[in-house]
Amino acid sequence: MSNIRFYDKVVIVTGAGGGLGRAYALEFAKRGAKVVVNDLGGSGSGEGENSRAADSVVDEIKAFGGDAVANYDSVEFGEKIVETAIDNFGRIDIVINNAGFLRDKSFTKMQDNDWDMIFNVHVDGAYKVTKAAWPYMQAQGFGRVIFTTSAAGIYGNFGQANYSAAKSALLGLGKTLAIEGARKNVFSNVIAPIAGSRLTETIWDDEILKATSPEYVVPLVIKLCDENSDENGGVFEVGASWFAKVRTERSKGVAFGVKDQVSAEQVASRWEDICDFEQSEPALDIGSTFVAVGNMVGLDLLAKKDK
Ligand SMILES: NC(=O)c1ccc[n+]([C@@H]2O[C@H](COP(=O)([O-])OP(=O)(O)OC[C@H]3O[C@@H](n4cnc5c(N)ncnc54)[C@H](O)[C@@H]3O)[C@@H](O)[C@H]2O)c1
Structure with a gap:
């Protein structure tokens, strides 16, 4: 079993200012990747913005000698995030579509705005970042893309009509891009994580939050993005060091x-x-x-x- 390294590889992690995204960004940087740490820095329900979230993760990476740059754009302007990668590092190899937030409400109470905001960040955001990175990946004959769905996207969940519909869309997007990218060694996979983060801290106690620390999800993402991995078009559930494939x-x-x-x-x-x-x-x-x-x-x- 050889060590997985990302020397000369450039990774965009969206929503990397906290939670799962931060954990991915740190691990990619530790393994030699140059990382674009993207985060708009808004609240857990998608309001406001703040550059501190991305900056603090870049500082963490630089503190151990890693290479990273911050980007504060919303994923809805994915081309600007890819531009940051190209301007600073000259290429883009891996995109981790992770940014997101929740606006949970029963379908009866849901407003158009709750629907639109969730689609904007999860679906349009993942589309925009991936679409901008796609031509570079195709041209260089290498790319790895991760889409983040949710158990709600696979199975549905009460109070999450907007979120589960958006997360379901990412299943379709990831599977189709896996088919379209295969010939050029551009592989897409979809993950449904379970992680203690600010999105779940309101429902879980400390013991569960600790057992589901984002770090336990990271190994799957690292494995899927390895240039030697031939996994393409897979859907995985992952959390608390549990890794499973869904079909x-x-x-x-x-x-x-x-x-x-x-x-x-x-x-x-x-x-x-x-x-x-x-x-x-x-x-x-x-x-x-x-x-x-x-x-x-x-x-x-x-x-x-x-x-
Ligand atoms: N935590 C879980 O159990 C769980 C379960 C299923 C799916 N997910 C998904 O995993 C992803 C990460 O979630 P998390 O739990 O780490 O949450 P989190 O809130 O800790 O992290 C999400 C990050 O995305 C950023 N963000 C939000 N909107 C953005 C935008 N428009 N542009 C750029 N950045 C933006 C936020 O500022 C935040 O730092 C999300 O897509 C979430 O839906 C999480």
Whole structure:
């Protein structure tokens, strides 16, 4: 097992002024990376801004001889963050899309602003930073991108319609970029962390906060960003030194045949079989959907139309 090093690599960590982002930034710097420490420095619900958050992490990195520069732009202006990387270090290799905040409310009470702010930071922010870094990664034939979803994004959660929808969007973005970037060695993976931070300190006591310290998430991100890692398009749950991969699963399903129109009553009558996972299989890519339905009806849905 060789040591993972990031010499000559430039990393952007968004939202690196505290919590998980700070922990990633410190570890990348310890392993030789040049780090852009981005943080707008707002509150846990996305209000205000302050340059102190990013500055203090840059100071920490410099104190142990590491190389880092601060950036205070909102991720909504991702091109400026990438510009900071290029202006200071001349390249960009790794993007950790981590910045975010919560505006939890039941769907009944949620205002448009709660919805928009969450989409702006999590979805538009990750899109803007990654979009600006993408051409550099493609041109140099190397890139690693991490998207941060949440268990709420994978499973849904009461009071988090905005957050879970936005975090779900990042699953789709990460998986599609994994497909589009693969040929050029630009790999994207998605993580759903569990960490004690200011976002969770209101719900957990000190014992849990300590056991879920952000440092316990860091090894996964470091591994996924290693140039020798071939993991691409994965979704991982991680926290408290627990590391697990998540995938979707498809029941065998029921095919009624396409000769006659099937009624809703017929579907209802086979509901248990449709939802039966006894003979399930992992549903790993879009092709498998076409194969599954094609096998059921005896057609090759992947075959292209004759011109
Ligand atoms: N802590 C958890 O258990 C948990 C669970 C699931 C997902 N997450 C996700 O992990 C990420 C990090 O969360 P954390 O727990 O470390 O929270 P945190 O509040 O400690 O860190 C988030 C950082 O992002 C910064 N930020 C917010 N808006 C920004 C913007 N527009 N531009 C730049 N920076 C901005 C904040 O200033 C803050 O420093 C978030 O995306 C969060 O949704 C966390």
